[in-house]
Amino acid sequence: MTLTVVPPEPASPEPPPPAPAPPLGAEPAAVELDYLRAEPGIRSWLTTTDHKRIALMFLVAVTLALILGGTFAMILRTKLLTPGPALMSPMTYNRMFTLHGVVMVFMFMIPAIPAVFGNFCLPMMLGAKDLAFPRINLASFYVYCTGAALTLWGMVHGGADTGWTFYAPYSTVSPTDVAPVAFGVFVLGVSSIMTGLNFIATTHMLRTRGLRWHDMPIFVWAIYATSVIQVIATPVLGLAVTLVALDHALHMGIFDPALGGDPVLFEHLFWFYSHPAVYIMILPAMGVISEIVPTFSKKHQSSYRALAYSSLGIAFIGFLTWGHHLFVAGISQFDAGVFGLLSMFVAIFSAIKVFTWISTLYRGSITFNTPMLYFFAFVYLFAFGGMTGIAVATTSLDVPWHDTYFVVAHFHFIMIGGTLTAFLGAIHYWFPKMFGRMYPERWGLVSAFLVFAGFNLTFVPQFLLGNAGMPRRYYSYPVRFHILNVASSLGAYLLATALILTLAYLLISLRWGARAPANPWGSRGFEWRSPSPPPVHNFVTPLDPTRGPYAYDEPPPDEVPPVST
Amino acid sequence: MNELLRNALALPPQSSSIAREIDTLHYTVILTTIAGVTIAALVTAVFLIRYRRRSAAIPLTPRVILPIWLEVVVFGGLLAMFCAWWLVGFIQYRKIQNPPPDAMPIYVTAKQWMWKFAYPSGPTSTDVLVVPVGRPVKLIMTSRDVIHSFYVPQFRIKQDVVPGRALTAWFEAIEPGTSEILCAEYCGARHSLMRGQVVALTGDDYARWLDAARAPLVLPGAKGDGHGLAERGRQVAADRGCLRCHSLDGSAFIGPTWAGVFGQRRRTADGGEVLIDEAYLTQSMMEPRAVIAAGFPAVMPSYQGVLTPEETSAILELIRSLREVSPAQVVPPPAVPLEFREAPAAGPGPGRAAGVVPGSVPGGAR
Secondary structure (H helix, E strand, C coil), X not given: CHHHHCCHHHHCCCCCCCCCCCCCCXXXXXXXXXXXXXXXXXXXXXXXXXXXXHHHHHHHHHHHHHXXXXXXXXXXXXXXXXXXXXXXXXXXXXXHHHHHHHXXXXXXXXXXXXXXXXXXXXXXXXXXXXXXCXXXXXXXXXXXXXXXXXXHHHHHCCCCCXXXXXXXXXXXXXXXXXXXXXXXXXXXXXXXXXXXXXXXXXXXXXXXXXXXXXXXXXXXXXXXXXXXXXXXXXXXXXXXXXXXXXXXXXXXXXXXXXXXXXXXXXXXXXXXXXXHHXXXXXXXXXXXXXXXXXXXXXXXXXXXXXXHHHHHHHHHHHHHCHHHHCCCCCCCHHHHHHHHHHHHHHHHHHXXXXXXXXXHHCCCCECCCHHXXXXXXXXXXXXXXXXXXXXXXXXXXXXXXXXXXXXXXXHHHHHHHHXXXXXXXXXXXXXXXXXXXXXXXXXXXXXXXXXXXXXXXXXXXXXXXXXXXCECCCCCCCHHHHHHHHHHHHHHHHHHHHHHHHHHHHHXXXXXXXXXXXXXXXXXXXXXXXXXXXXXXXXXXXXXXXXXXXXXXXXXXXXXXXXXX | CHHHHHHHCCCCCCCECCHHHHHHHHHHHHHHHHHHHHHHHHHHHHHHHHCECCCCCCCCCCCCCCCHHHHHHHHHHHHHHHHHHHHHHHHHHHHHHCXXXXXXXXEEEEECCEEEEECCCCCEEECEEEEECCCCEEEEEEECXXXXXXXXXXHCEEEEECECCCEEEEECECCCEEEEEEECCCCCCCHHHCCEEEEEECHXXXXXXXXXXXXXXXXXXXXXXXXXXXXXXXXXXXXXXXXHCCCXXXXXXXXXXXXXXXXXXXXXXXXXXXXXXXXXXXXXXXXXXXXXXXXXXXXXXXXXXXXXXXXXXXXXXXXXXCCCCCHHHHCCCCHHHHHHHHHHHHCCCCCCCCCCCHHHCHHHHC
């Protein structure tokens, strides 16, 4: 039935003035209501197929997931203020870090940018009215909610204690209830596949007339590359967690050597998904940064193709590096060498991006808004996190670092320093477009600075802890690690405060913020050529892509039509 | 320079033959990282300031396309640097992975949550690995339950210990002293307490330790010539399975050691103290859950009706005969593990002693 939706879409931009006129048949008013107010009522929201509304519902969901995962993190850091037993039993602690990982990875990081900003912006950046499969889009939201509910039910029911990595054979003999959490992860994966499939189809089929691949905004390339990974890799995750759940429930022995199974097989299956998954988390963040930089420096990307192709390069090479998680797991030395070398190539693609962003600033006309401060934080944190990725991909150095806090700090630099920073940058950047209101700039700058400071105080000590030899997932630790742990916990509190502050002023701005013009940043991006907030069908007049999204060397395209009421 | 950087980066002492060269690569990579990131951040900051907008109107900006030669030079250079690190790292990795042919083998069995070491010449030990200085030691490791990871930060080595496989690691201690063993792969409730230590002894000391450990158990302070009641107690303890959990050489195990405890006062799990005498020991055999030694799980079954009164006496005499065996006489004191085992005594709450049902200690169950 969804197929019936497809054909009209590519055709619709063709007839000259279809967009402004059609809906709202009753009244003579030619202006179209914006998508927030077009159809009021809870029911119309819950059954909507509008990609913008679904994006907002995802925004609420992933924000709740972030709060939940963040709460677990605060509890963990509070426990770690004390070297010995405190606050909770070891088993409770083990459940907490498992849930922190599962919630943050599968419920926040993976859907955060694609399902919210990808959903909102991708059709607008292509000049389309909606995604290719709007109902699948809505279904993906409910599948996500189902997966999240299953995971949370498993949590209330006792919670798994295996870590988010579910390593066998521990996960198959754990005294906790692994199955509901594993099944929840499986269902969340289904949602992720649906989202990815939709984006791929939309990018291929629904580009507006005249929009060629090399005219698309970089964000679309990033989301496209992400979607490819989601569609290809996620089934393997589903396979791996299903086998673990079966092993746990029925003792099938797939990963039990006593029954002829192999625990290292699980590690291969798991990382075949979960290494590309870190690119699912970081590629969209890179896409966001690639939009923020030209907008606030009013300058064309210094190399469009470098940014576009490096996303595809990361997506492709990212599939071939999973073995670098297994350097001390007992894989052959030849394998370790090959996986180590391939990992270096992923790093090069990331370096290309950083270099391109920075050189884009050269001879620009830069304004310093909150998204730009987040960009600065991102460059520093991502570059440092990425370079430490080179360090841990160096086989001999990984031997002492593997499974210590060094690795914890490394991936939090990428995941929090990279993805969360870009997520915050994105929400400030697109906030006027999504809600038609401005956020308070001064509060934005202050909280961005606090996020940056809190982040560094949290995770720089963890690099040193890893050097000193503190393994991860440690309930109690030798006293010599005490000071660094306290510093890290204090940083975590600062980071949490900054995030709560951000949430508070954004919520206040929803109602009391100044009204946003259609294009407050003076961007040339396609999505800014529509009113803020956009009408249900995205554009008042069909998008004309002849003037590209980064054409800051030419006069701006025609002014956006006046904001509708 | 080495010491300065080592301390600045919070690295532990370099106690093995390979630690120094791994650290040298570590310094190179990390200092380059810091320099590279600093340059990137500085250039960004300079651009942000130098090219800030000075007018209210939005000016047109030039489309500057990076010349291809610049990209090739920058990324070719970076890739060459990364590959050089990879090459050096891989050569070191091969060295870490391949034990020298003359390495002395020691068998390691990991289980939740302890390390057991078996020497080809006979002796075994738990959580304390005694090795000679200056001689490569090859560990042949397997696990009895889940994946563990043998990690000695001071040696810069780590190797996962996987059930169903025998994986090897090797090291050569370069000076006498102790180094901490940590489990680096999450393995369940007491993962963070699965610690031990490597005790490196000079050649002479090691030979002495090995002789003592290998000799038939004529313990200092044991009465008679090995045929007395204490010797009978040793036989009973072996037959009845006591020695599966209690050691006679001072090393802590699932249960407390029997060496050097008689007549001492020890802390109990509920925060009190108890004098270890015949009465307490007999109660511990017959009603083991009544008073638990601090830092140990309450997993011992009752021997009421299992041990005859004569056997009970023999065990008491054995423990009494061991009262002057201090752990120090057998192996240097395992400072770190003991610190941990005593930690929970401060509060009777969670810790080694509480919350463990017998079935959850596979060591006991299997």
